[in-house]
Each structure stands twice: as C-alpha cells, then as structure tokens.
Amino acid sequence: MPVRPASGTDAPEIASLHAQCFAEAWTGEAFERLLQSENVFALLAREASSNRATGFIVVRVAADEAEILSLGVAPRCRRRGLARELVLAGAATALGRGARELFLEVGVDNAAACGLYRQLGFEERGRRRGYYARREAPSQDALILCRALPIAAWESGANSTSLPA
Template sequence: MIPDPAHLAAIHARAITPAWTEAALRDLLDQPGVWAEVESDGFILMRQAGDEAEVLTLAVLPEARRRGQGLALMQGALAACRTRGVSDVFLEVAADNAAAQALYRAVGMIESGRRRGYYARSDGSPVDALILTLNLGEALP
C-alpha cells in the first residue's frame, strides 16, 4: 500500500521543525528505493541504494511519544531492510537531540562521524549532525 503523502505531511508538521511538505514527501516516495513504514501516529521514511539504506526521517506525534512507537517504527524498518538485502543503515541526527539519539542507540546504532553545522535552528544557530550507522550483519536479531 502506498502511503498518503498528505497524512505523512500532517504528522511531520506536528512532529518536526522545519516540516516537509506534502509535495516533498510525494516526490520522495516516487523515487526508486524509497519506502515508508507507517503507523497511525508516526512514520519512518527510508531510502535504499544497493545494500545501504538511509533513514530520511522518523516522525511521531508529540502526544504519542515515549510509548514505544518510534522504536517499533525503527524495528519495522530494520526488518524490512533485512528482507531487502540491506547490510548497512545510516542516518543523521542533531547532536542536541538526546531523545532521538537514545532511540537510535537502542537499536544498536553507533556514531561514525559528524557533520559540523549541518542543521540550523529557528534562531539561525548551527547544530552538528551525528552520523549514526548500523551494520545489520553485526546487529542483534
């Protein structure tokens, strides 16, 4: 089933700043190798190229956080990655986003690099991005 970009954009708008538009999400979903795992209160958007996959975004509505939905979405995406023949998964996460880092580390992701000033906060201040990776061959089942 193809996810509804309007539904994803509505979740993203409430969960992440700056939010991605419906058109941007539609364009991403139209690209080869891009798929989404969707729940009622959140989604994860993935992009696969060869045996690598990138977490493009993970969004959970604020009122649904801390209930395991982010972890379930990650676990579902990682299971899909294994089925699709992915060996390595990576993402960028803001260095000041401790909650997201804890979620990603809970599934075994480790820091493998840093992009200085990758994100800009609403006040214009730069924030580094941590590059986290997971080798699915080495990860726990």
C-alpha cells in the same frame, strides 16, 4: 499500534505528522515525490481504534546501504515504544531489500532520538559540523550513525552503545 507500508496516497498524513515533529516541515508533494522513487519506502503507524496516523519512517535503500530519511511520532503518542517499533520494522524491510547497514543523521542535542538510536545499537561514524541551521539558535552539529543489519528485537536494550547521553 499496527505499522504498515505507506503509499503516495498517505503523503498528506505523513506531511501532517512531519509538521508536528519538525520546525522545517516537508510538504505532502515532497513526500509524494519521494515515495515515487523505487528505492524509497515509508511505513506508517495508525491508532487501531481511530485509524489516526501516529508515526512514520521513510527509508532509502541504495545497494547494500539504507538511510533513514525521516522519522517522527505524534507528540501525544511518544514514549510508548512506537519509534523503536518503526525503526525495527524499517530495518527489517531494508534488510529484505538487500541492505546490510542502516545510516541516519541526527542533531547532537536531539536527546530523544539519540536515546532511541543508542538503545538500538547505532554507532557514531562521523560528525557534520554546523549541519542544522537554526533561526534563533547557533547551528547544530549532526552525528552520522550506523547500525549493522539485522537488528534483533532482543538486542534493543538500554545503553547498548557509547553514543553521548
């Protein structure tokens, strides 16, 4: 699926994908505001046949550090390597903007995302206790993960780090 840079006009589609991926949805206005920042970029994947948006990544670059602010793939399009493609493309764009390390926060029990980042060679740099508040479940710790850039596609093999499975 083609992955392309997104602009402010894509904000409603990114918000709609975000709502399919997260319990606490961000609004289209929130994405539009984020994308107005010079140091934030987003990439959007679309189905070639229908042009429907299928996945997105939003990244902020500050000096030589980048952070994945959000990443999601439509439920019907998962387990086809799309998130891996989005992270690799986001990492390459961040590298081009001067970043040397890519950070993110992920819930400790988000098995899909932890599996993805483990495969891409991310390492644990810290933990925020009770970071994700949840309405009907105990709050969840967040892991702070980091990956040195660049990420070569050939490096993205399974079990390439020691993150918890």
